[in-house]
Amino acid sequence: MRSYSPVDFTHVSLTGPFWAERLETVLTRTVPSQYRKLEESGILESLELKDPPPPLRIPRIGGPDGHTHQVFWDSDIGKWIEAAGYALRHRRDPDLEAKVDAIVDQLEAAQMADGYLNLWYQGHEIEKRWTNLRDRHELYNAGHLLEGAIAYYQATGKRKLLDVLERYLDHIRTTFGTGPGQKRGYPGHQEIELALVKLYRLTGERKQLDLAAYFIDQRGAEPHYFDEEAVARGDDPKAYHFYANGNYQYAQAHKPVREQDKVVGHAVRAMYMYSAMADLAAELDDDSLRHACEMLWKDVTTTRMYVTGGFGPSASNEGFTTDYDLPNDTAYCETCASIAFVFWAQRMLNLDLDGHYAELMELALYNGTLSGLSRDGELYFYENKLESDGSHRRWPWHPCPCCTMNVSRLVASVGGYFYSVGPDAIAINLYGGNSADLELDGRRIRIVEESLYPLSGKVRVSVHPDGHGPFTLRLRIPDWATDAMANLNGNPVDVPGQTEKGYLTITRDWIDGDVIDLDLPMPPRRIYANPKVKMDRHRTALARGPLVYCAEQVDNETPIADLLLPRTAELVEQMRPDLFGGVVTLTTKAETIARDDWGPDLYRTAPPTPAPTTLTAIPYYLWANREPGAMQVWIRES
Amino acid sequence: MRSYSPVDFTHVSLTGPFWAERLETVLTRTVPSQYRKLEESGILESLELKDPPPPLRIPRIGGPDGHTHQVFWDSDIGKWIEAAGYALRHRRDPDLEAKVDAIVDQLEAAQMADGYLNLWYQGHEIEKRWTNLRDRHELYNAGHLLEGAIAYYQATGKRKLLDVLERYLDHIRTTFGTGPGQKRGYPGHQEIELALVKLYRLTGERKQLDLAAYFIDQRGAEPHYFDEEAVARGDDPKAYHFYANGNYQYAQAHKPVREQDKVVGHAVRAMYMYSAMADLAAELDDDSLRHACEMLWKDVTTTRMYVTGGFGPSASNEGFTTDYDLPNDTAYCETCASIAFVFWAQRMLNLDLDGHYAELMELALYNGTLSGLSRDGELYFYENKLESDGSHRRWPWHPCPCCTMNVSRLVASVGGYFYSVGPDAIAINLYGGNSADLELDGRRIRIVEESLYPLSGKVRVSVHPDGHGPFTLRLRIPDWATDAMANLNGNPVDVPGQTEKGYLTITRDWIDGDVIDLDLPMPPRRIYANPKVKMDRHRTALARGPLVYCAEQVDNETPIADLLLPRTAELVEQMRPDLFGGVVTLTTKAETIARDDWGPDLYRTAPPTPAPTTLTAIPYYLWANREPGAMQVWIRES
Incomplete structure (x- = not known):
């Protein structure tokens, strides 16, 4: 079963x-x-x-x-x-x-x-x-x-x-x-x-x-x-x-x-x-x-x-x-x-x-x-x-x-x-504007979602059931959406209290036109790998919402492999309508050791001095769509 | 010629x-x-x-x-x-x-x-x-x-x-x-x-x-x-x-x-x-x-x-x-x-x-x-x-x-x-206790050096010429001996002022028993590689005097590959008469990310927390003389 x-x-x-x-x-x-x-x-x-x-x-x-x-x-x-x-x-x-x-x-x-x-x-x-x-x-x-x-x-x-x-x-x-x-x-x-x-x-x-x-x-x-x-x-x-x-x-x-x-x-x-x-x-x-x-x-x-x-x-x-x-x-x-x-x-x-x-x-x-x-x-x-x-x-x-x-x-x-249908319940697994004609135990239920997800974490879900009777709506709260908020017809919902196994769970006698407004905050975040992954040590991957980011050479003036990202540098979101029909880039102050005025010596006792630079990252799935160049997901931290 | x-x-x-x-x-x-x-x-x-x-x-x-x-x-x-x-x-x-x-x-x-x-x-x-x-x-x-x-x-x-x-x-x-x-x-x-x-x-x-x-x-x-x-x-x-x-x-x-x-x-x-x-x-x-x-x-x-x-x-x-x-x-x-x-x-x-x-x-x-x-x-x-x-x-x-x-x-x-003999000059290229019977333009000159070099940078050179007449003694001042000092028969010599092309140069009518005391300070030092050497980036090599050091597993309780050396950690010399007949080790406070209590997750948003440990380094040339284990010359800095 x-x-x-x-x-x-x-x-x-x-x-x-x-x-x-x-x-x-x-x-x-x-x-x-x-x-x-x-x-x-x-x-x-x-x-x-x-x-x-x-x-x-x-x-x-x-x-x-x-x-x-x-x-x-x-x-x-x-x-x-x-x-x-x-x-x-x-x-x-x-x-x-x-x-x-x-x-x-x-x-x-x-x-x-x-x-x-x-x-x-x-x-x-x-x-x-x-x-x-x-x-x-x-x-x-x-x-x-x-x-x-x-x-x-x-x-x-x-x-x-x-x-x-x-x-x-x-x-x-x-x-x-x-x-x-x-x-x-x-x-x-x-x-x-x-x-x-x-x-x-x-x-x-x-x-x-x-x-x-x-x-x-x-x-x-x-x-x-x-x-x-x-x-x-x-x-x-x-x-x-x-x-x-x-x-x-x-x-x-x-x-x-x-x-x-x-x-x-x-x-x-x-x-x-x-x-x-x-x-x-x-x-x-x-x-x-x-x-x-x-x-x-x-x-x-x-x-x-x-x-x-x-x-x-x-x-x-x-x-x-x-x-x-x-x-x-x-x-x-x-x-x-x-x-x-x-x-x-x-x-x-x-x-x-x-x-x-x-x-x-x-x-x-x-x-x-x-x-x-x-x-x-x-x-x-x-x-x-x-x-x-x-x-x-x-x-x-x-x-x-x-x-x-x-x-x-x-x-x-x-x-x-996007959806799963179970006993007395509809689960929304993925977000992004859509309208779905679903059937729950023989009953037609229309779900309309308005959202720019994954550009934004704001999601409006309206429910249009045929007939009456209670059922459960489960809306996935992603792990990264740590301060997710929701309103039902304008009234706040206790998201932490009503979340079961990662799904905000609302059971009620849904009425045609009921609206849930979900706010899944997606501030840029750093991801670290378990130190047992030796190749990712001292590195961080950037992400926003469900999208993992990468630094691609075409967006960066410093060679990608030379970039250092200070642990505390702020990641700034930038909506770029000009890029790929609209995408959020992440930009941050970074450093490079490659621009150090080192001179011809092979070795010396003074460490290289990192020079300031800027790092721009795009969603990983979009890389290699412009001029060819280097790319890195795991950025070295300084 | x-x-x-x-x-x-x-x-x-x-x-x-x-x-x-x-x-x-x-x-x-x-x-x-x-x-x-x-x-x-x-x-x-x-x-x-x-x-x-x-x-x-x-x-x-x-x-x-x-x-x-x-x-x-x-x-x-x-x-x-x-x-x-x-x-x-x-x-x-x-x-x-x-x-x-x-x-x-x-x-x-x-x-x-x-x-x-x-x-x-x-x-x-x-x-x-x-x-x-x-x-x-x-x-x-x-x-x-x-x-x-x-x-x-x-x-x-x-x-x-x-x-x-x-x-x-x-x-x-x-x-x-x-x-x-x-x-x-x-x-x-x-x-x-x-x-x-x-x-x-x-x-x-x-x-x-x-x-x-x-x-x-x-x-x-x-x-x-x-x-x-x-x-x-x-x-x-x-x-x-x-x-x-x-x-x-x-x-x-x-x-x-x-x-x-x-x-x-x-x-x-x-x-x-x-x-x-x-x-x-x-x-x-x-x-x-x-x-x-x-x-x-x-x-x-x-x-x-x-x-x-x-x-x-x-x-x-x-x-x-x-x-x-x-x-x-x-x-x-x-x-x-x-x-x-x-x-x-x-x-x-x-x-x-x-x-x-x-x-x-x-x-x-x-x-x-x-x-x-x-x-x-x-x-x-x-x-x-x-x-x-x-x-x-x-x-x-x-x-x-x-x-x-x-x-x-x-x-x-x-x-x-150890020595080179040139026109009117004897050059001391390498140090270490020795007695040398040299010939300069047909004249026998005996040089006696008392020193534990490279254990120590203190060198006493006594000169025993046959006959009279001036000649030049050149004593190499290594690059790493930044504050080298010298005395001639107890009187200070102006080392920076009298150093030519890396050799302290003293010309005089040397008398049997003339003594030069040379002090070549050899504090432990960190060496950095030109950032163009990508494999040595964010790493340092330790050295003392002419000896490059390495961390060998047998001296360290933390896996060598997991060691992190804070940039400012002091390198402490330790004379170890019990080791290889007498050797100076370098010890320092270090860190390891391997001991972080990470748990089973593969990825997370919090970086690993380094745990304190100790790093001990021995001269590189001595490694692989005890129980087999890992070794590293270039230590990662944190």
Whole structure:
């Protein structure tokens, strides 16, 4: 039994400037341009099942890298269909629909008689299908195609792709399981599990939930399936060629998931798996899965999370290393990992409406996720570093474009994260102007929010219920809003006294037009890291509201790496309508030791004398949208 | 014309505790144990010219590495003979002499009819001799054998090895040069040049000086010899397999030496070459060489020198990288590089008696060099890092044992660096109790110094000239001795007024028994690095007199990496007779952020509160002589 449910994003109309702009950019620029990239880069050609494949034509920085058809391209096609489906749910578009339909026709044509559908294997080595779940992404691809099929069906009512995928799932169900003659396999890259839960929620078919549960339950069982399939195909199980870390941890398959309490390995695989575990915990009322999720959540958020809500410090395994190892300039922080964390956080929040989950969901959304997409909606970060000497640049595309369409599908559906609906209660998790048509126990309730959030912490919520009868409204009070105030129809509300687990909780017989005015003060603040994070010692990160800030070279005359911020220097907010359509910058008196008149000596007995300068910081997610230059989140204090 | 000359080390008897102990350790433990290592490791077996060679038997940390006969082993044999020769000049030892004689007999037996002598080529591929000067160390080996031959001849009067080497040099002279039929080659690893100058100074034969000058003058000429010899042997000149940096800079052969003004490449090669250039500048009165030396000196000491007098930050090329790139934990700082810098500094000092050269010679000697030898005289550092997490340990031996015998030959002859003799003047460059029998313009002058230097800066110098007549005594006033005082026979001397280029200069008709009391105050001091050295920003190094200090874990209860030293904390000297036979430690109130009661949070808005602790520092050269642990030279300031 699920405590709270997410809200379909189509029921939330985003009217506030922040999300309206991001959403519009994604709908009008990102989704269409991504189709062009799929075409230009040769990914759509993989639908033609040519062998040998055409060379990869990626307009990437540094020139083409000689890649051809990649085993994960089905997933990119699926993810784009999903993003396009979300776009179509915002507004129908015959041209976009025709593009999806053409792809769907090709996928249908490609599907084998027994239901199998995988462009790589069908194009190149069909005799090897299902021989390498560990490395070859077949189930991962199926999961993303399934999510695309669901989204497109929900947008258009067209079932063709969903039918294709359901046939494929029947094939998968026959192939994998604990019955006689079945392979006891599970995905090397988790994803299909959460997609199956989505399908179950759409169709109500128990078999889809069972298949998801099978994959989760089987994972990490002994004897180890990845070893068995390696031996079966004549490989040395120890030769983990796709595994930088050369071990089961890479794919979180080192032990059964219920025994896992340490976040390890590839960050995106981990977060997709935890999301599915939380889904199954809710659907199956499985306390052991829920407990594992809580342990893993506590672990990652107290030892392995960047202040931006980024995850996975290391490029070598695209994932986790050791506790408190959070290097800034070499941070990997794949956009997909933050997005997958947002998925997981939402599921944890709906299992247990605790503001802590919403707080970190919001952190990852506004910072580690949004930084992955440029202001113009057509350039990307795959890696979201927290410090750069100026060499870290956005890409027009990527040989592995997973992050590009992950960010578009998230932004296109972001309204779904604003609210949760539970028994007798509506929870507002995220703020920003919107109007939402919600349903609570069969009753229609309209919530209208007027706010410039996150530019300002002032939020006006008006409630418009159909009919009468009491229900509870929960309004999240962020941790940083230490002196939050609220009025109900002009009368003060005792915020501290009425806040439960991070939510201001008001139960009453709401009347059409009731208004709550919420004031969430967001003075600029300094964040410090646990001293165990050695790379952040003697440094501070600046933040305002949910936004983490960074110093970018273009706003600063002193080289970023030379900046020193005195502990007591006041951070001054400045509304800059000229910048990115309106943004609050933080400015402060700072120092630099680089301008000391040191002379040619290499060493001397007098310390350098810092010279005064000014530091200007912008929201982290906006960096790398102007002239290239250095950037730093953690500023050294003096 | 040389301004000043070094003094033969046998004329300086070291009586002060510091050098007497190091010298005695080297004579009684290091030199004998090194013979055993040469035997045990198979190096002496290379004299038997076996093919295939026996496997290398090195008792190294981490086990044998499968090396066999190395192309540079002749140099190790030569360097040990040199160290043994110096030991024998301190006191004859029939057993040691017999060991050298046996090696000399083998070398004589091995020498080919045409004079060629190289154990690798003769043992394995004689047909390839002189085909790869760039990588194969033939001339480098010859240089070290020559230095050994000179030292052994000076110690014993036995000429056999010197004869062998002179025959070899005649062969080399025939082979290389600008005449018809000669190869225009020069060493890939410089060394023979300074050895040839030594031989010239011993025998007065101009042809030896000319050969040194040829090698120096030819270096970097176009067309490039290393390319020509590569093509001649059928190799691709671009495939610089021994050159991590893949370019001529590695061996300082990128342009003629007189055009070089930037210190680049392999640090030991560089310093040996600069030493030879300074030698030739003196012997040939060559201002262009002297000017190049001065430019290179200025470059390295203002942009690429560690505070310990270490050189070469990078393991990949055993050498230099970019200006101000002086990482501490990955510092390479090969012991040989500091030793070679001491050689160069002495030559620069004798070209131009400026205390600056003596200052840095002393710095490298007491710190970057001495750190390479353990207290017991039988363990070594090849790399002298300035920071370690505890994993950097001394070696009982090394697959490339160049540093081991370099440090023994330097310590065995260190008395030679104390004085310089010039026209009408004796200069005291280094302090420490000693009695020196010097000759100035044919006149014998005895100098007796009583001092515990560098434990204390109090120095009593008594002068005992034969006969009468004025001469000048120059006593170096170190830069750090800011309030130096002096008395002559009890009467104050105006130190600032009488100090020229870093030397207190007193000219008088010295009378037997004249006494100068010098007080060189050595309060503990903090050293700061130019802010361009990014890794040392916000850090300070501690020093007292010529000794740089470090914090070693064994003396500190707080983890070294967590120490914070307040800018104004007083550094307290403590004489510790119990430690290393008497050493001054520095102790100070410090802080640590690691003991803050932070709790499990990863981030928070309150900064960590430093807790008080104590920091104890010992002289850097003494670290890693007790239980293994972390070490840091540059301490973070708070």
